Amino acid sequence: MTDVVLPVLNEAQALPWVLERLPADHHPIVVDNGSTDGSGDLARRLGAQVVVEPVPGFGAACFAGLTAARAEHVAFMDCDASLDPRDLPTVTGPVLRGEADLVLGARDAQPGAWPVHARLLNRLLALELRRRCRVPLTDLGPMRAARRTDLLALGIADRRFGWPLEMVLRAAAADWRIAEVTVPYLPRAGRSKVTGTVRGTVRAVRDMTAVMT
Structure with a gap:
């Protein structure tokens, strides 16, 4: 069994599609990070484990899900229907088989x-990661997997949009075997809180720059 952390902020439109497509051996942990559209209650009705994280921030939601997980392996993915849960075994497989310590899904955008x-x-972030850390990544993909206890031991400190980047930086510093597989990337349901707005993009750039520095 693999626990799948799904950070959620007003994703009621996408939740049913995402949860119904999760493979049977992947257990959903929906982290409600301040939704006002009933996402948390909907996830409970659909049978998901729900964690409420009142502290705002993508990293805060991911960390809350990680600490709530109990399976040996844990995966993360966006819950906006841009990624198909049926592709999770492609990402989790190399970790389960002991072939890699951290696997990211490189997005093949539709x-x-x-x-x-x-x-x-x-693309710029991936280039900088390859230059600094020699990690073979082309995308800082949001669908990813690793061993739960190893992730906790990394001590990821960022609680905002720098979380995904810091995970890779710390994993590289710890000499993890980092790998990448290709996954389809679909038009999301609703508008993105990050890339869909100038304000969101500026926040992400600020947080990731701080982590990189």
């Missing part, structure tokens, strides 16, 4: 799924 400014920012 038309209209990924704003140009967000794609360029992501």
Whole structure:
């Protein structure tokens, strides 16, 4: 069994699709990070484990889900229907088989799924990671998997948008075997809180720059 952490902020539109497509051996942990659209209650009705994290921030939600997890392996993915849960075994498989310590899903974007400014920012981050850490990544993908206790031991400190980047930086510093697989990336349900707005993108750039520094 793999626990799947699903950070949620007003994703009621996408939740049913995401939860119904989770593989049977992947247990959903929905982290409600201040939703006002009933996402948490909906997730409970659909049978998911729900964790309420009142502290705002993507990293805060991910950390709350990680500490609530109990399985040996844990995965993370966005809960906006941009990623298909049926692709999770592609990401979790190498970790379960002992072939890698951290696996990220590199996004193969479908038309209209990924704003140009967000794609360029992501490409620059991946280039900088390859330059600094020699990690073979082309994308700082949000679908990823690792061993739960190893992730906790990394001591990831960021609680905002720098969380995904800090995970990779700390894993590289700890000499983890980091790998990448390709997963389809679909147009999300609703508007993104990060890449869909100038304010969200600026916040993400600020948080990730602080982590990189």
